[in-house]
Amino acid sequence: MNAHSKVADLSTRDIPDLSLMETSALIASGQATPLEVTQAVLSRIDEVEDKITAYITVTRDRALEQAEIATKERAAGLDRGPLHGIPFALKDLCETDFAPTSAGLDLLRDNETRRNATVTKRLEQAGCITMGKLGMTEGAYSGHNDKMSVPKNPWNPKCWAGSSSSGSGASVAAGLCFGATGSDTGGSIRFPSGSCGITGMKGTWGRVSRHGVFALADSLDHVGPMARSAEDCAAILTAIAGPDANDPTALLAEVPDYLAACTGPIRGLRIGLDRATVIDAAAPETAQVLNEAIAVFESLGAEIVPISFPWPTEAVDQWTVLCAIEVALAHQGRFPEQRDGYAPHLTELLDYGLTLSAKDVGAAMQWRLVYNGSVARAMHGVDMVLFPITGAPMPELDNVYGAPTAGKGENLGDMLKFTAPADFTGFPSLTLPGGFDSRGAPIGFQLMGPALTEATLFKAGAAFQRVTDWHTLRPDLAPFKG
Numbered sequence: 124m125n126a127h128s129k130v131a132d133l134s135t136r137d138i139p140d141l142s143l144m145e146t147s148a149l150i151a152s153g154q155a156t157p158l159e160v161t162q163a164v165l166s167r168i169d170e171v172e173d174k175i176t177a178y179i180t181v182t183r184d185r186a187l188e189q190a191e192i193a194t195k196e197r198a199a200g201l202d203r204g205p206l207h208g209i210p211f212a213l214k215d216l217c218e219t220d221f222a223p224t225s226a227g228l229d230l231l232r233d234n235e236t237r238r239n240a241t242v243t244k245r246l247e248q249a250g251c252i253t254m255g256k257l258g259m260t261e262g263a264y265s266g267h268n269d270k271m272s273v274p275k276n277p278w279n280p281k282c283w284a285g286s287s288s289s290g291s292g293a294s295v296a297a298g299l300c301f302g303a304t305g306s307d308t309g310g311s312i313r314f315p316s317g318s319c320g321i322t323g324m325k326g327t328w329g330r331v332s333r334h335g336v337f338a339l340a341d342s343l344d345h346v347g348p349m350a351r352s353a354e355d356c357a358a359i360l361t362a363i364a365g366p367d368a369n370d371p372t373a374l375l376a377e378v379p380d381y382l383a384a385c386t387g388p389i390r391g392l393r394i395g396l397d398r399a400t401v402i403d404a405a406a407p408e409t410a411q412v413l414n415e416a417i418a419v420f421e422s423l424g425a426e427i428v429p430i431s432f433p434w435p436t437e438a439v440d441q442w443t444v445l446c447a448i449e450v451a452l453a454h455q456g457r458f459p460e461q462r463d464g465y466a467p468h469l470t471e472l473l474d475y476g477l478t479l480s481a482k483d484v485g486a487a488m489q490w491r492l493v494y495n496g497s498v499a500r501a502m503h504g505v506d507m508v509l510f511p512i513t514g515a516p517m518p519e520l521d522n523v524y525g526a527p528t529a530g531k532g533e534n535l536g537d538m539l540k541f542t543a544p545a546d547f548t549g550f551p552s553l554t555l556p557g558g559f560d561s562r563g564a565p566i567g568f569q570l571m572g573p574a575l576t577e578a579t580l581f582k583a584g585a586a587f588q589r590v591t592d593w594h595t596l597r598p599d600l601a602p603f604k605g
Contacts (some may be wrong), residue, residue, distance in 0.1 A: 138164070150207070179225060220238055226269060288306060297603075332373070339453065340449035418511065508572075510544075
């Protein structure tokens with residue numbers, strides 16, 4: 124691992140190792156043009172993408188055309204904001220009118236929707252250069268279709284790159300883009316952010332429009348940014364959040380300037396901690412990362428407040444019921460009619476969803492209401508809670524995708540324990556890199572706050588990153604070259 128170079132000392136070859144906001148400053152100062160930045164990222168893609176396989180499609184020619192336009196706009200004095208001229212990539216469940224949208228399904232590999240998702244439109248209106256579409260698990264569930272490539276973790280190719288937004292995590296970590304969209308139904312922004320050593324924001328449910336985004340389970344699905352720092356994610360969320368006439372579930376609440384919220388002290392911030400479950404029961408390497416993070420927040424003036432958080436044993440079963448029935452609705456007209464085009468993981472979940480009764484679904488919905496109330500009660504009086512992403516270092520790739528799970532696999536309960544609460548409640552959660560395990564693989568942690576407290580989470584995350592350097596470290600890409 125190595126820290127990226129200072130901006131003033133950078134060659135064009137080093138540009139992909141910058142953060143989004145560092146690159147934005149480079150463009151704004153005239154030290155580099157959007158075209159030069161885009162060419163540098165394309166060179167990095169040429170070097171390592173064949174082995175990392177983060178992308179399903181690289182839209183090279185279109186990206187260069189966009190970069191030329193952005194360069195001319197910048198030269199003429201037009202400034203669309205911090206994303207203007209920044210190479211960005213889209214998880215391949217965000218619809219685009221210039222490339223197919225497969226959602227990780229081989230049977231949709233050539234799916235031309237001929238429209239752009241709202242997030243696609245907003246990113247390009249903000250001046251982003253779209254580099255292409257990123258690989259993901261089938262239908263955004265737990266496993267990959269064996270006819271689609273599996274994104275590799277740039278830190279250690281034997282380690283998991285995270286769940287459905289794995290292409291997003293791998294591409295940002297490897298410098299194949301400066302930011303990416305992710306989606307999170309059970310943890311798929313947070314798992315790859317933690318696995319790949321980057322920062323990710325799963326905002327409040329409805330904070331970002333899901334119009335034109337292929338659904339896994341609508342009432343659990345969230346769309347959000349993945350990038351290298353809290354400031355990077357704040358800039359992206361400012362651009363993509365807000366009401367959308369095409370999505371009635373998109374929240375009407377005013378969108379703050381999240382980037383501006385990243386400044387200032389956090390003295391007096393109250394961070395809830397269920398020490399018995401979060402620290403004492405964690406694997407030693409994970410506990411060390413969490414304890415070090417807690418010490419940093421305390422040194423910055425935050426107060427660590429003991430809480431008792433609800434950890435019901437039936438949470439994974441209820442999540443699976445809700446996910447299964449909604450994924451069955453999302454695939455109506457395609458499954459079971461095209462069963463042979465699906466891989467085992469998603470097939471098993473779809474079959475399970477089709478067997479559920481109204482009583483099963485109603486009971487899960489009622490359970491969720493009670494659980495969400497319990498979470499709100501546990502968090503009363505604190506600004507956020509601190510969790511790991513998982514209670515132990517991330518698994519190796521072969522141990523994750525070895526067999527279908529559909530909620531009954533040996534790892535799923537442990538994997539969802541700390542991520543499902545934010546999906547049930549729709550509460551925002553910010554993932555931050557916090558260290559490494561003995562294999563050299565990143566370990567992240569998350570801060571979850573009440574609804575619409577993204578600005579507070581960004582403030583805490585940016586304060587943490589001003590005094591730590593985990594987010595500045597980059598993987599050694601030599602094994603992926605040649």
